Amino acid sequence: MIPNPLALIAEITHRCPLHCVYCSNPLQLAATKAELSTAEWIRAFQEASRLGILHLHLTGGEPAARADLKDLIAGGHQAGLYTNLITSGIGITEARLARLVEAGLDHIQLSFQDSRDEPAKWIAGANGHAYKIALAQKIRQFQIAFTVNLVVHRQNLDHIEEMIEFVEQLQPERVEIAHAQYYGWALKNRDTLLPTPQQLENCLRAVEEAQIRLAGKVRIDCVVPDYYARYPKACMGGWGRRLMLIDPSGQALPCHAAGVIPGMQFDNIREHPLEWIWRESAAFQRFRGEQWMPEPCRSCDRRTEDFGGCRCQALLLTGDASLTDPVCSLSPNHHLIETARSAAESDVEQVSWSYRTNMG
Amino acid sequence: MASTGRFSIGVLSVSRPSETSQPRLAPGCRWGTHGEQQVVLFPEGMIRVQGTGQNILELCDGQRTVQEIVTTLSERYDAADPAKVKEDVSCFLEALQRKRIVDY
Numbered sequence: 001m002i003p004n005p006l007a008l009i010a011e012i013t014h015r016c017p018l019h020c021v022y023c024s025n026p027l028q029l030a031a032t033k034a035e036l037s038t039a040e041w042i043r044a045f046q047e048a049s050r051l052g053i054l055h056l057h058l059t060g061g062e063p064a065a066r067a068d069l070k071d072l073i074a075g076g077h078q079a080g081l082y083t084n085l086i087t088s089g090i091g092i093t094e095a096r097l098a099r100l101v102e103a104g105l106d107h108i109q110l111s112f113q114d115s116r117d118e119p120a121k122w123i124a125g126a127n128g129h130a131y132k133i134a135l136a137q138k139i140r141q142f143q144i145a146f147t148v149n150l151v152v153h154r155q156n157l158d159h160i161e162e163m164i165e166f167v168e169q170l171q172p173e174r175v176e177i178a179h180a181q182y183y184g185w186a187l188k189n190r191d192t193l194l195p196t197p198q199q200l201e202n203c204l205r206a207v208e209e210a211q212i213r214l215a216g217k218v219r220i221d222c223v224v225p226d227y228y229a230r231y232p233k234a235c236m237g238g239w240g241r242r243l244m245l246i247d248p249s250g251q252a253l254p255c256h257a258a259g260v261i262p263g264m265q266f267d268n269i270r271e272h273p274l275e276w277i278w279r280e281s282a283a284f285q286r287f288r289g290e291q292w293m294p295e296p297c298r299s300c301d302r303r304t305e306d307f308g309g310c311r312c313q314a315l316l317l318t319g320d321a322s323l324t325d326p327v328c329s330l331s332p333n334h335h336l337i338e339t340a341r342s343a344a345e346s347d348v349e350q351v352s353w354s355y356r357t358n359m360g
Numbered sequence: 361m362a363s364t365g366r367f368s369i370g371v372l373s374v375s376r377p378s379e380t381s382q383p384r385l386a387p388g389c390r391w392g393t394h395g396e397q398q399v400v401l402f403p404e405g406m407i408r409v410q411g412t413g414q415n416i417l418e419l420c421d422g423q424r425t426v427q428e429i430v431t432t433l434s435e436r437y438d439a440a441d442p443a444k445v446k447e448d449v450s451c452f453l454e455a456l457q458r459k460r461i462v463d464y
Contacts, residue, residue: 006405054394054406082392082401107388107403145388145403145460173386173460174403216375219460221404 004052019125042075064091077104115166179225232309239287257312384422
């Protein structure tokens with residue numbers, strides 16, 4: 001039996017004022033003119049709610065780049081969904097935030113690139129740090145949940161303690177310390193982003209200390225970089241099992257990066273009901289369950305926990321989406337990860353980024 | 361998200377609620393339904409609440425004190441030992457505070 005999805009990730013636009021070097025958006029971004037209309041999104045939220053979905057994650061790009069953000073939040077809220085806004089904060093004034101809360105926003109997740117202005121600008125390819133701080137100071141006036149998301153990598157991990165103290169001052173209930181994940185733009189920049197083993201060890205120690213110190217005040221979640229884990233992450237909680245993503249043009253994907261997998265056909269919510277896409281579409285069935293699994297996954301006890309890892313990562317690193325995720329220490333292709341880790345330990349003198357671009 | 365490999369490490373004891381604490385759902389945490397079931401929704405997910413947990417949480421309105429909640433529950437379950445009820449309530453609230461679902 002196919003379980004109902006629990007959350008909908010709505011990438012409402014790929015437009016973004018920032019150009020972060022670790023952006024997980026696809027390299028081929030959706031154009032503005034292809035974006036779903038307000039009414040199309042709201043219809044999708046209503047269908048999602050009927051399908052049993054509880055959480056709506058509005059993301060992008062920068063979701064605030066859409067002038068109708070308030071209407072989308074109201075649409076999600078009225079459909080009975082818990083609405084979460086994942087934002088850089090750019091484009092959200094205090095007055096606009098008040099309107100978003102009024103519309104039914106439950107949770108805001110605000111991203112920071114660094115604790116310091118200069119490196120934040122360097123990573124984002126744009127100014128925004130001071131604006132984010134100013135917005136963070138306004139958020140506490142509202143009765144919504146507040147999470148700070150801090151993306152960490154080789155270029156900022158040497159001052160992780162300072163960054164934790166910085167985000168703590170913003171008084172969120174939650175902090176998510178997320179290691180960059182190597183898809184899209186981040187994979188292009190992997191050699192300069194992947195942390196060293198020493199940095200990772202220090203980071204885990206700093207996080208643990210902060211969790212103890214801040215217990216009951218700030219909940220700190222830490223995403224371990226899968227390149228350093230023994231087993232892969234349960235990407236999306238399993239393909240077509242928990243989550244559904246809709247991209248700006250209405251294509252429904254089982255995973256953010258699934259567009260990179262050759263031969264995949266993604267159905268569009270303009271043409272098919274959400275329930276049909278979830279249950280029947282070829283894309284959602286492609287890696288659902290265990291039938292597709294190769295060895296060593298097929299006979300592995302962990303197959304019901306990590307589902308063989310990430311299909312997109314398998315494709316990006318091995319050229320075949322149906323192989324075991326190479327981050328798994330049991331994968332015959334695990335040497336690809338070991339090579340990348342060795343590269344992280346060699347010194348890089350000159351950092352040259354590929355900044356994320358924008359479409360028209 | 362592409363990054364669902366989350367974990368939390370290092371948990372030490374957090375301050376227990378006192379008798380005069382007034383517990384309530386934390387900002388952005390609220391009641392909802394999933395099918396027939398009552399759930400509490402929060403940023404990362406939801407918890408199904410039933411039985412004692414539901415009875416406790418329904419009394420957490422930011423007005424009632426822990427002592428009042430314990431008295432109410434002890435009276436409701438005639439035979440319940442108030443000391444035991446207090447221990448259960450404190451434990452339950454402390455666990456949820458750590459997850460940032462409850463404030464007091």
